[in-house]
Amino acid sequence: MICVSSVNYSVLMNYDKVGPIISGRGLRQGNPLSPYLFILVAEGLTSLIHQAVGRGDVHGARICRGAPEVSHLLFADDCFLFCRASAGEVNHLMNILHTYELASGQEINLAMSEVFFSRNLSHATKENLVSILGVRHVLGTGIYLGLPSMIGRSKKAIFSYIKYRIWKKMNSWRGRALSKAEKEVMIKYVLQAIPSYVMSMFILPSSLIDDIEKMLNAFWWGDGSNNNKGIHWLAWDRLACPKAKGGLGFRNFEAFNMAMVVKQAWNIIQNPELLAAKIIKARYFPRSSLLEASLGYNPSFAWRSIWKVKQILLHGCRWRIGSGERIRVMYDPWLRGNGDRWVSSPQVECVYDLFVKELLIENYKAWDIAKIRNLFIGPVVKDIIATPLISSVKEDKVVEDDIHVFFGCVADRGCWMAAGLSQLLENPAYQDGTVVDRVFEMCRNEDNAMIGRVSSLFWCIWHNRNNKIWNDNIQLPSQVARMAFVVWNEWFTVHQLRRQNIVHVEDPRPVRWEKPGVGWIKCNVDAAFLAGSDITSMGLCFRDTNGQFVADFTQWQQPVYSIVEGEAWGLLHAMKEATHRGFERVQFESDSKLLVDDIHSRRPDNSEFNLIVNDIIFFMSSYVNFEVKFIRRQANSVAHTLARAANSWASFHRFEIIPLCIEHLIVNEMH
Structure with a gap:
């Protein structure tokens, strides 16, 4: 409490400092420390209640079997207390409050306090408990914290x-x-x-929305x-x-209402450890997920609202494949890279009861391609095989689709409109395929200025979402659009100045490949993408301390949807090849700075790219002498040439002698 008792203030009067003024009653109102001080003191009340619950003196409320017990809820200086309707527990509760009053110096305002009882209590019992508590009895039909306490038929x-x-x-x-x-x-x-706050919790009646x-x-x-x-x-x-x-x-209040409740449903899916999520799960879907839940018997109005928007949620997310045990092949969205994330129907009858797990090789996380080709037609086979399987993902999980992130989210659509780019959002030419497909189509059809504005808006939308996750700070669509405008203007201005002041200077030290240290093997790796095709190829080359060729490897990869994902897959295959050959001390070099930085920073992320990075980090933890370094493209020409050449070769190649396409590069870099 030293920070409270030692506080003093100084003020300026006629440009002269007056003070210090010593506070005799603690912190002033509005002091930034005040809310934290209250939270610290309220923790004392929480501890007293937890101790009473642990001893069995007080019992919290459960809404159903298997639900967590709730003994108290705190909101600022308001407190909900739950206990059994017995004189013994009520007296224990009053003793706790009295102890808290003596310790904190705060007194409970009984005139502003209320008690609510369940319906199965007699009138005499209610009167007795009211006299012990010294507060008034209410029916629970009022408004509390801006929301109705109970919701009836009307x-x-x-x-x-x-x-x-x-x-x-x-x-x-x-x-x-x-x-x-x-x-x-x-x-x-x-x-x-x-109405925004209420609309974030409940689906309001259509007639009320019409009236508003x-x-x-x-x-x-x-x-x-x-x-x-x-x-x-x-x-x-x-x-x-x-x-x-x-x-x-x-x-549009109806659409806004739906969007706000969808956010609550998504919060339950993404944060199952929250108390509200645990209670709702125990009551309505104890053995399934929210997306599989039924309305249930005698549901609350809050659950009715969440259940009503479930289909909207399904159109903006998909399942990420872990074990595949929970994902139904024909009824859940799980395909990646297709405008439609569901497997198209009709299909043969036997696949309607399959789970994704049954399409994998037994005891190995890879697609059973022969089985998939026997069960499905050509386009569906291609979409299934193109869906990535990542070793570090152990459990099936619902994730936001990238199309929803940039094009479908209500807030992000507001950003497009505020930036004056809504005509692109609604253009039929940009409605099909993945985010990458849509962006490439824009690049083919729009001028450079429009592409620059769209790129800036993408970056600002992504920055805004990350700012919400890491700093709990989110900007309005108009602010995001303004930031995108500023970013584009600054970039354009700087590049105009650079064009006017270009001075060609010869680099006195050209970037060259360097030999590894004694006892080490160096592996250069790169990925290449064939324009107009789904083929992604990778190439890698191992060389020893003297720079001499040891082996190389090329392979077509499963289709990926960003360049950095392809680089990450290539590096992961390089590590697997190194372990296959028994190399223990290996320096891996990649010309993707984003990939190398992400490996070293180990930042948590929910993207497909970061999950591949997690697999790479797992390899590096098992092999302590595996190192990953960034290298410029000029010094990575061997791997780059191999990756491009692999597009015209068979899917899989291991070379024990130098291929002709890189022979001259190897010889030059040895000297």
């Missing part, structure tokens, strides 16, 4: 307070006599924000009087279109 009546709050704000003095520009700002940043949209439409076209008279020249669905399409960019 959903529209329960959520009608949202409509009232919007109406009250519209009819305040701030909402009158506004210009069209001021009305637009008020609708977008004040009125539309009022009609109110806002009347406010937009109204003359500023309380009755909002005026001709409604356009319906709300037209006003909700982007400005590029003739609308005003107002919110």
